[in-house]
Amino acid sequence: MRLEGVHFRYEDAPDHVPDVIDGVDLEIRPGETMALVGVTGSGKSTLLQLVPRLYDVTGGTITIDGVDVREMSLMDLRSLTAVAFEDATLFSDSVRDNVLLGADPALSEEESEALLHLALRTADATFTYDLPVGVDTRIGEEGMSLSGGQRQRLALARSIAAKPAVLLLDDPLSALDTKTEEIVTERLREVLEGTTTLIVAHRTSTVALADRVALLEGGRVVAVGTHAELMETSARYRWVIAHQAEERRRDQDIETLTGELELRAIQEEGR
Numbered sequence: 399m400r401l402e403g404v405h406f407r408y409e410d411a412p413d414h415v416p417d418v419i420d421g422v423d424l425e426i427r428p429g430e431t432m433a434l435v436g437v438t439g440s441g442k443s444t445l446l447q448l449v450p451r452l453y454d455v456t457g458g459t460i461t462i463d464g465v466d467v468r469e470m471s472l473m474d475l476r477s478l479t480a481v482a483f484e485d486a487t488l489f490s491d492s493v494r495d496n497v498l499l500g501a502d503p504a505l506s507e508e509e510s511e512a513l514l515h516l517a518l519r520t521a522d523a524t525f526t527y528d529l530p531v532g533v534d535t536r537i538g539e540e541g542m543s544l545s546g547g548q549r550q551r552l553a554l555a556r557s558i559a560a561k562p563a564v565l566l567l568d569d570p571l572s573a574l575d576t577k578t579e580e581i582v583t584e585r586l587r588e589v590l591e592g593t594t595t596l597i598v599a600h601r602t603s604t605v606a607l608a609d610r611v612a613l614l615e616g617g618r619v620v621a622v623g624t625h626a627e628l629m630e631t632s633a634r635y636r637w638v639i640a641h642q643a644e645e646r647r648r649d650q651d652i653e654t655l656t657g658e659l660e661l662r663a664i665q666e667e668g669r
């Protein structure tokens with residue numbers, strides 16, 4: 399996948415603000431996993447969304463195997479790519495149908511079933527087996543409500559089951575607790591082997607999944623290299639990584655505190 403001179407600005411952006419994506423050149427080799435790192439607002443999510451054309455570039459080109467994504471039919475493009483974004487959307491449908499949404503329709507029933515379970519295991523989403531009617535349980539707006547972390551794991555399972563040539567993951571583990579995150583990271587490593595992947599990483603453990611990292615700053619790539627290389631050569635990279643670890647500790651403190659308060663409220667209600 400190659401990004402050449404990519405620019406993007408949102409339609410409603412006032413004239414004086416620079417492009418959100420301000421001239422990005424990147425090459426992701428076949429089978430390579432590249433992480434996108436950068437502070438909030440640096441353009442990571444926007445850049446990811448340009449690949450499956452959730453938005454169209456306003457300058458430059460994105461090609462996959464030499465073909466401009468704008469020259470592919472949306473159907474071809476969407477079967478070539480799979481996305482899992484941070485705020486996962488699930489459909490009012492069964493777990494099974496949600497996960498197998500992008501799976502190859504030519505699969506036999508047995509093959510689909512095997513794929514479903516592989517994807518659920520990889521994404522540590524086997525909690526679905528314990529739902530009222532297991533993987534046939536209806537979820538989404540009209541079904542069982544799930545936590546953010548559970549939705550995120552199902553979205554990840556869906557993107558894995560699609561077996562795409564290009565996988566786009568926007569901080570897919572952000573809502574998981576540390577232990578679950580470790581499990582998923584380990585399993586994801588196997589799946590990512592051989593899949594061309596662009597992954598927005600917020601945590602160092604996710605960054606460690608990547609062959610190379612691109613540091614995004616104000617819509618521009620300011621450094622590319624392995625995590626170790628960037629740690630050694632880029633003061634800015636070291637700062638961003640440290641800053642994110644700090645942010646994460648704060649989030650965890652808030653999570654723990656919220657959990658304790660909720661627990662106390664439940665206990666008091668029970669009295």
Ligand SMILES: Nc1ncnc2c1ncn2[C@@H]1O[C@H](COP(=O)(O)OP(=O)(O)O)[C@@H](O)[C@H]1O
Binds near residue numbers: 439441444
């Ligand atoms: N739908 C939108 N409309 C207008 N501006 C947006 C929209 N989404 C994001 N932006 C702006 O684009 C910039 C980059 O955002 P984003 O790609 O979400 O960054 P990141 O994922 O790195 O936090 C930010 O300044 C953000 O406010």
Ligand SMILES: [Mg+2]
Binds near residue numbers: 442443
């Ligand atoms: Mg983002």
